[in-house]
Amino acid sequence: MVTLKSLKNDYIVNIRPVNAPVGEVDQLSVFAYDSEHAINTIQKLLDRGVRVPMLGKDVEYMIESVYVPGSEEYGTVHKEHDRPSAYIGSSYIV
Numbered sequence: 001m002v003t004l005k006s007l008k009n010d011y012i013v014n015i016r017p018v019n020a021p022v023g024e025v026d027q028l029s030v031f032a033y034d035s036e037h038a039i040n041t042i043q044k045l046l047d048r049g050v051r052v053p054m055l056g057k058d059v060e061y062m063i064e065s066v067y068v069p070g071s072e073e074y075g076t077v078h079k080e081h082d083r084p085s086a087y088i089g090s091s092y093i094v
Contacts, residue, residue, distance in 0.1 A: 011038035012067035012074060015046065017083070018060045024081045025064050035066045045088045054084035061086075 011032050014025035032038035042063060049058040067074045 008033055009069040011035060011069065013038055013042045014064045014066070014078070015042065015061050016064055017050075018062050020081070020083070022064065023078065024083075025078050026086075027078065035068055038066055039063055048088070050086050050088050052084050052086045059086060 008031045010029050013028045013030055015028060016022075016025045028042055030038045030041050032041055046061050046063070050061045051057075052059050067076070
């Protein structure tokens with residue numbers, strides 16, 4: 001039996017602070033129907049604010065790109081950065 005949930009896949013959404021260099025991203029995994037659905041889901045979370053406890057304030061983040069399941073980039077690990085940890089709701093971005 002095919003259900004709507006069975007049509008979803010894990011997409012990797014690359015996000016970064018708006019003032020961070022291109023490519024210095026944090027990756028979030030989201031269960032979505034397509035890349036547009038993945039972007040919309042993560043954008044809703046970003047619109048609520050990304051809190052950086054070490055800085056004691058919210059930081060504006062943006063979506064840089066989306067990796068589609070099965071693509072060559074999917075699962076690519078990006079270089080480390082020295083930003084303090086942030087969180088969206090109860091999820092930490094390390």
